[in-house]
Amino acid sequence: MLDPVLIVNAIVSGLLLGCLYAIASMGLAVSFGMLDVVNIAHPAMMVLASFVIAGLCSQSGLDPLLTALLVAPAFGFLGVGLYRVYHHFFEQSGDEAMQGLAFFFGLMILIEVSLVLIYGADQRWVETSYGGHTLSLGPVDLPLRMLLPAMMSLACIGALFVWLRRSFTGRAVAAVAQDRDALRFLAINPIRIKAVAFGISVALAAIAAGCLIVVQPVDAHSGHVFIGRILAIVILAGLGSLPGTLVAALLFGVIENLAATLWGPAWSPAVAFGLLLAVLTVRPQGIFGGAHT
Amino acid sequence: MAYDALVVRDLDAGYGAVRVLHGVSLRVPEGQIVALLGTNGNGKSTLMKAILGLVKPTRGTVRARLDGREVDLTGRATEEIVDLGVVLVPEGRRLFRDLTVEENLVLGAWRACARREISGNLRLCFETFPRLGERRRQRVGSMSGGEQQMVAIGRALMSMPRILLVDEPSVGLAPIMVKQTIETIGALKAKLGLTVLMAEQNFTQAIRIADRGSVLVHGSIAFEGETAESLGDNHLVRQFYLGT
Numbered sequence: 001m002l003d004p005v006l007i008v009n010a011i012v013s014g015l016l017l018g019c020l021y022a023i024a025s026m027g028l029a030v031s032f033g034m035l036d037v038v039n040i041a042h043p044a045m046m047v048l049a050s051f052v053i054a055g056l057c058s059q060s061g062l063d064p065l066l067t068a069l070l071v072a073p074a075f076g077f078l079g080v081g082l083y084r085v086y087h088h089f090f091e092q093s094g095d096e097a098m099q100g101l102a103f104f105f106g107l108m109i110l111i112e113v114s115l116v117l118i119y120g121a122d123q124r125w126v127e128t129s130y131g132g133h134t135l136s137l138g139p140v141d142l143p144l145r146m147l148l149p150a151m152m153s154l155a156c157i158g159a160l161f162v163w164l165r166r167s168f169t170g171r172a173v174a175a176v177a178q179d180r181d182a183l184r185f186l187a188i189n190p191i192r193i194k195a196v197a198f199g200i201s202v203a204l205a206a207i208a209a210g211c212l213i214v215v216q217p218v219d220a221h222s223g224h225v226f227i228g229r230i231l232a233i234v235i236l237a238g239l240g241s242l243p244g245t246l247v248a249a250l251l252f253g254v255i256e257n258l259a260a261t262l263w264g265p266a267w268s269p270a271v272a273f274g275l276l277l278a279v280l281t282v283r284p285q286g287i288f289g290g291a292h293t
Numbered sequence: 294m295a296y297d298a299l300v301v302r303d304l305d306a307g308y309g310a311v312r313v314l315h316g317v318s319l320r321v322p323e324g325q326i327v328a329l330l331g332t333n334g335n336g337k338s339t340l341m342k343a344i345l346g347l348v349k350p351t352r353g354t355v356r357a358r359l360d361g362r363e364v365d366l367t368g369r370a371t372e373e374i375v376d377l378g379v380v381l382v383p384e385g386r387r388l389f390r391d392l393t394v395e396e397n398l399v400l401g402a403w404r405a406c407a408r409r410e411i412s413g414n415l416r417l418c419f420e421t422f423p424r425l426g427e428r429r430r431q432r433v434g435s436m437s438g439g440e441q442q443m444v445a446i447g448r449a450l451m452s453m454p455r456i457l458l459v460d461e462p463s464v465g466l467a468p469i470m471v472k473q474t475i476e477t478i479g480a481l482k483a484k485l486g487l488t489v490l491m492a493e494q495n496f497t498q499a500i501r502i503a504d505r506g507s508v509l510v511h512g513s514i515a516f517e518g519e520t521a522e523s524l525g526d527n528h529l530v531r532q533f534y535l536g537t
Contacts, residue, residue: 168399175389182383184370185371186401186452187372188400189370
């Protein structure tokens with residue numbers, strides 16, 4: 001019957017996969033959940049960053065995770081600029097609901113088409129020295145190509161949480177999610193805070209890109225695999241709840257992997273999204289979402 | 294030398310086609326509390342918002358004297374006005390409900406000059422409102438209305454205001470809390486030498502601490518009392534508030 005070792009391994013590798021989902025979702029949890037900016041181009045940005053990281057690594061021989069940390073600030077500044085454009089043309093005039101969505105949809109297509117035109121339709125990947133190695137804890141296997149990105153993901157998410165609670169700007173980001181205009185009463189420009197936060201969300205996409213390219217090869221359309229999942233995770237968590245996003249991502253990874261182990265990989269999205277629907281039926285605000293007013 | 298810390302002159306303001314304020318003039322002498330009186334819908338909040346740049350006046354000026362410097366506030370952005378030291382305790386408090394008491398308070402200290410004084414000012418808040426000190430790690434959304442009003446006033450103090458605007462501090466509070474809140478504003482003014490403009494419906498409570506008062510009726514100043522007594526004796530005030 002069911003082999004317990006198989007189940008434990010499925011859960012552990014599900015947790016590792018969940019860490020990848022977590023870092024990929026965290027940026028969207030900031031932009032969509034906290035800032036109300038529905039950035040559906042987020043996975044496309046992640047793929048773009050993967051291509052950049054792959055290019056830099058093949059030239060310099062640097063580690064992709066390290067390279068991700070190096071390119072993240074550049075993507076952060078790109079995000080700040082992008083938010084300024086979005087704010088100027090859509091948010092400011094109150095057109096963000098549909099036109100803003102179309103803007104990010106267009107951006108997603110633009111990124112994908114550009115990547116195909118420049119790099120072709122082939123997959124890109126990075127050889128790492130640890131790629132083929134596996135750490136074994138008793139019967140549990142921890143492949144380093146999953147473990148190291150997972151650790152990087154958790155470290156960056158931890159840093160984000162600390163920053164949001166301890167720094168002036170971080171607390172202002174937490175506040176902008178709750179009452180944007182009340183920040184003005186404290187001499188804080190909410191648009192500047194949102195720009196910073198959006199920059200951070202794009203920087204997180206770059207970090208996730210480094211993790212992704214270690215885990216698997218990436219092509220121009222790899223974002224499509226992620227867009228449904230990370231939207232589901234952010235909504236499952238409850239919009240704007242970052243700890244909830246982490247938990248929901250881990251849960252999603254474990255359930256996908258368990259379903260794949262028990263019934264075959266074709267079932268895993270069906271089971272995972274079925275769970276999403278079930279949760280939303282019982283708790284429309286998500287697992288960790290407060291009743292938003 | 295006594296001078297006027299805040300001077301509003303001939304102010305017209307409103308929302309879209311609706312004009313709410315008609316030629317309002319008002320002055321707040323330095324170190325005094327001016328009560329802005331009037332029942333609901335007469336323009337008190339609109340005047341507060343116009344002073345703070347949240348509603349753009351169509352005519353008239355708002356000028357402040359801050360640290361010996363005359364500043365024109367008209368047409369400036371809200372965050373810029375607050376950064377100059379004109380701080381509002383907004384109607385409805387506008388706190389960040391999912392943050393703790395302390396996080397809300399510290400957010401008030403965004404101004405450069407306030408950041409240097411955070412620990413001292415936190416101590417001041419907790420001395421003024423011991424309840425907040427006991428509950429500094431509590432989520433603000435889970436607190437009572439009176440406690441939330443303490444956080445709102447505390448958050449404004451953290452910004453180190455020169456001129457404090459308080460919009461309807463008594464709304465939604467139990468009578469005992471109304472009395473306490475108003476008394477605290479009076480005590481803070483005496484302790485910190487604040488200049489205060491307070492919009493308030495609760496006439497009897499407001500004039501207990503006010504040095505002067507103005508009554509706003511249908512968007513115009515209907516009566517200005519130089520002293521608290523003159524307000525109590527005025528027939529307009531009696532007519533509008535006391536029903537006699």
